[in-house]
Amino acid sequence: MLVRHMKGMRMACALAMGAASLIFSMQADASKGLVAMSQSGMENEWRVVNTKDMEKSWKDAGYDFVWTNANWDPAKQLSDVQDLLARKPKVLIVEPVEYEPAAPVPGMAKKAGVPLIVADRAMPGQPGKDGWISLLTISYEDTGVRVGQDVVAQMTKKNGKPEGKLLHVTGNTGAAPVLEEQKGLDSVFAKNPGIKFVAKCDGRYSREGGRKCTEDFLQSFPKGSIDGIVFDSDDEMIGGLTAIKAANRDDLKGYLWGKDGTADGLRAILDGWASYTVQTPPTFGALAVKVFNDSQAGKPVQPVVYSDKKEFDAHTPEHRALIEQRLKELKAMGVGCC
Template identity: 65%
Template sequence: MKNTTTYALAGAMTLALLSASAASWAKELVAFSQAGMENEWRVMDTKDMEKTFKDAGYDFVWTNANSDPAKQISDIEDLLARKPALLIVAPIEYEPLAPVPDMATKADVPLIVVDRALPGEPGKGKWLALLTTNFVDTGELVAKDVVKGLTEKNGAPKGNLLHITGNKGASPVVDEQKGLDNVLSKYPDIKFVASCDGLYSREPGRKCVEDLFQAFPKGKIDGIVFDSDDMMIGGIQAIKAAGRNELLGYLWGKDGTVDGLQAMINGEARFSVQTPPFFGEKALEVFKLFRAGKPIEPKTQYVPKEIFQRDTDQHRARLPLRIQELKAMGVGCC
């Protein structure tokens, strides 16, 4: 009887030790809610985030909201139920995702928001920081080149433009429009005569341009501003199909993709500006500061970016070099 009891106690102690060891080996979970995977930018954003945190020793799980705000809210509820060490959210739209900071605070899970903003204030509750691009500045950069391009084309800063926007209601779209307006408000003879939501994707961008051409035949518009290079490539397809080659060379994009840069080399597009998808390192840095009890400043942090133009020999020479850089990294985007 004594031996049986001794063996039972020894077995229980062994199980306890194994459980304790397993607990010490278990990796903490980082959860990422991605807005969608509809283009290479989002694919690279997700891959970068996953690699960064896995390399740092965390388990990593991510969800794809498929550009559906209701699904993204549901995804976030499911992720929070898993009690991750950190929740990272790339929101689809501004207002529909407004509950997210409170959801994270109530679940007592630290939150980092990347790419697009949300209502509320980073630094309040469990919302640690917003990591994004200064899209107002992006809009201003695009608008300044619009003024330059239309002045060259028409002899004065004047002309009618179409605007193919990204997802309406998304903070980059709102902020980029502010930047465009900040500059173009000084040039009343440059006007946006129509816009269409191209959903940041190639085929919707093509369809937008195709549809708008029905209302704006040749001679009625001087150029098109696209909120992404993907939409611009779709737009170029529509332009060529419709025989509207007078617009080639007066297309403004955003993201600095391989295809967008090639369109500039081909003389089809005029301008693009980076929207880098690589937020992983900054997110990890913020999380480490939080864990160390150190201040996170500023609460809104911007990633650096580069502009791409074709108006000088130096600018044109940069385009194929950037394509080579992207291909060497195994990416086609940003």
């Protein structure tokens, strides 16, 4: 009786294990395949939301998803890409650390026979060719134009004409958004030669970088010697604002410009410290899925797909109300950025 009972238990366990294996196999087979992503870094909330959005979009579409963090090291990103391609994903998504160092990526993907989608930042090459499906991005040059236009308007109000000496805390030197945004700024200031950047510093898109750059600036440029500071990100601006407040530099109040439309950046505008910020939406996931599906179906795909954005200031009561509404939206979403 005992032997028969033990045999029965072993058979039941084997059946259960077999059933579990079958279920696992069915789940694995249900996946449409693996999607791989090389993320440039995870230094701020924009990148966190960006990665989460990409992962959720692909998983909702039925794919497995894996990603790596290059930690802002171009050499590590190339190594990450090589490792990801070895896993033979259905598609590889890369958000480049810097423009030129990412040049080998399209060739690597083509050699591995893996379609490539580039997001956020550009890299050398032509989207839509050689297996590079598309570039999903924001027009950073347009962003630079918009920031520059607000700078001109505020300098004109402050000085009676479009004149002013500005400091510039840039993002990562050599990154495509930095280069393109600078083009936009330059195009506006070329028409307003009285406005000039007198110094710049690489804040690496981080709060700490923005704080350190601003501290150094304030030591070199005393009160009355500069008219404002342009930051390539709201995170840098908030870090810079910490230094400005610590140094009691109220002369800069209202003459700070950011980018990204983060909750803290919007609050800085409402508090009167910042003049303007423009969105840099981190949500490329749905676009990536659509571009890939259209490509696989033989449908036409635009080589460059731009994400929409909004700009924010408190120059009028109506604009201030839009910021307050946006802050409510961000709170409802449980995120502090975009």
